[in-house]
């Protein structure tokens with residue numbers, strides 16, 4: 001899959017990998033050259049069903065700070081809104097071999113899943129990856145007792161619960 005010109009390229013000398021991520025089977029690997037600009041926990045039903053989890057943790061990067069180093073051809077795309085394959089963002093990208101969700105690909109941004117990052121064992125999560133809020137908390141299946149802002153829908157444009 002050709003991801004498009006927004007991403008960093010293999011030969012880009014300016015690109016210095018700061019973080020590395022990989023799917024479960026290792027067929028898909030990528031690097032990030034900067035900290036995420038934000039991170040959030042999403043409780044919407046699409047995220048819950050697609051990830052088989054009570055919420056989705058996403059860290060948001062500019063595409064220019066992302067470089068897929070292996071397995072771009074092993075990516076498959078799915079549109080949650082169209083409920084089918086998609087040639088264009090916004091869409092979800094997965095490893096076609098192991099099924100791991102790689103990212104939610106927006107038009108400009110790459111919503112990474114921090115679970116794929118190599119943070120060590122035991123993991124030491126950098127502060128920049130820590131969620132700053134809960135979104136679609138109105139659709140939650142679990143109550144979360146933390147001090148983070150909780151929005152009924154999208155951040156800043158929905159009711160704060």
Ligand SMILES: [Zn+2]
Nearest residue numbers: 023025095098
């Ligand atoms: Zn895989």
Ligand SMILES: [Zn+2]
Nearest residue numbers: 042043044047
């Ligand atoms: Zn969601």
